[in-house]
Amino acid sequence: MELCALNGFFSPAQRQRFLLAVPRRRSVRQYRGAPDAGQIGALHYAAVRSALPGVRIVIGETPADQLYRKLPFVGAIQGTSRYAAVIADENVPHAAIHAGISGEALILEAVAMGLGTCWVAAFKRSGADIPLQPGEKIKAVIALGVPNEQGGPRKRKKLSEICGTDPAGWPLWAYNAAECVRCAPSAVNLQPWRLSYAWHALVLSTARAGADLDMGIAMLHMLLGAGDEPFIMCWEEGKEIASLVAEDGI
Ligand SMILES: Cc1cc2nc3c(=O)[nH]c(=O)nc-3n(C[C@H](O)[C@H](O)[C@H](O)COP(=O)(O)O)c2cc1C
Secondary structure (H helix, E strand, O other): OOOOOOOOOHHHHHHHHHHHHHHHOEOOOOEEEEEOHHHHHHHHHHHHHOOOEEEEEEEEEOOOOEEEEOOOOOOOOEEOOEEEEEEEEEOOOHHHHHHHHHHHHHHHHHHHHEEEEEEEEEHEEEHHHOOOOOEEEEEEEEEEEEEOOOOOOOOOOOOOHOOOOOHOOOOHHHHHHHHHHHHHOOOOHHHEEEEEOOEEEEOOOOOOOOOHHHHHHHHHHHHHHHHHOOOEEOOOOOOOOOOEEEEOOO
């Protein structure tokens, strides 16, 4: 079983800050302006601090109309020129999933600062003018700014729809971890996660190919929701499926 780089990567204080930000986070598409200079400085630090192996996060600046594609059903992103480019080096194992973890960590740091954010996969590559190394790819960008909207109600599947067995019978840490995954953002709000619990291990997988970012985002939420329970996070043999193994009864 291969250990995941997420183990011990974020400090207890960071995990606590992220957990408090989870219920406050919504995708924000209307902004009153860009973050101020102090917030940009803090975001630069958070971008470096959050980057797991194979990930680089760059804070950039481009007018919104040159960066974001217009999507049906959701409003255009307007009112801020600041964004973070989430870059993965595809030569590094798990880098695409790490990009989801690191990008979501940056988002939760930004929310803790009072900023609005939105993951954006539908961006114009010409607008994100960032030099890349061989093997690197911009997986998504994240809009960053002063929110000008509250964000709508959270539309989510029921817990029973994403859990293999009735989570009411799981230990509290596993139930809380699953509930925290349920709050996570996902592309087109597909929520492609599956969770199952057996023998002290909560196993997270996705039902959709190519959902690397969604998987990474959910892994961070799973870790945050598990709270102070001593646990390790590992990859299943030969597959990109994450297990969070609590050490309570082992
Ligand atoms: C990987 C990823 C890509 C996304 N791409 C876009 C996008 O291109 N445009 C957009 O408006 N929202 C995008 N979103 C935001 C989702 O639509 C949003 O997270 C989802 O509807 C749930 O809503 P919430 O974030 O307010 O909880 C993306 C989210 C994720 C995780």
